Amino acid sequence: xxxxxxxxxxxxxxxxxxxxxxxxxxxxxxxxxxxxxxxxxxxxxxxxxxxxxxxxxxxxxxxxxxxxxxxxxxxxxxxxxxxxxxxxxxxxxxxxxxxxxxxxxxxxxxxxxxxxxxxxx
Numbered sequence: 258x259x260x261x262x263x264x265x266x267x268x269x270x271x272x273x274x275x276x277x278x279x280x281x282x283x284x285x286x287x288x289x290x291x292x293x294x295x296x297x298x299x300x301x302x303x304x305x306x307x308x309x310x311x312x313x314x315x316x317x318x319x320x321x322x323x324x325x326x327x328x329x330x331x332x333x334x335x336x337x338x339x340x341x342x343x344x345x346x347x348x349x350x351x352x353x354x355x356x357x358x359x360x361x362x363x364x365x366x367x368x369x370x371x372x373x374x375x376x377x378x
Contacts, residue, residue, distance in 0.1 A: 291344050291365050295323040298336050301367055302327055305374045334377060336370060346373040 295313050302311055302325070309329035316322040322339035333349040337360055345360025353361065364370050 290340065293338055293344050293367065293370075295325060295338070297367060298325055298338075298370060301370055302336075302374065305371060306378070332377070334374070336364075344370075346370065348377060 299311055299313060302309060306327065306329050309327050312326040314324050314326070316324055316337070316339065320340050322342070323337070325336045327334040327336075335347040335349070336345070337347065338344045342359050344364045346362045346364055347360050351361060362373060364373060
């Protein structure tokens with residue numbers, strides 16, 4: 258009976274340590290991940306598409322991830338950012354075969370976001 262209890266405590270301690278390690282790793286952004294604030298992207302959208310409707314939502318306040326939906330002339334776009342997922346643009350008018358894709362196009366800067374929008378005007 259004591260051996261079983263010892264095994265369980267070792268497994269339990271290992272599982273907790275692993276969970277703690279995984280949680281710590283997931284909260285650390287990748288070194289080459291662009292750090293872009295939603296407000297910066299909102300300003301860019303207002304500059305490039307002043308007549309667009311913009312809605313910003315928090316995906317995960319813990320991680321600081323966000324999503325910005327853009328509607329202009331019946332076309333829908335979105336920008337998403339997460340510390341582990343990256344920064345990306347989505348064009349809902351382009352059909353996608355991958356329903357689990359994070360975004361249509363990964364972006365690495367605000368200049369990339371500007372090009373993404375400019376190509377869709």
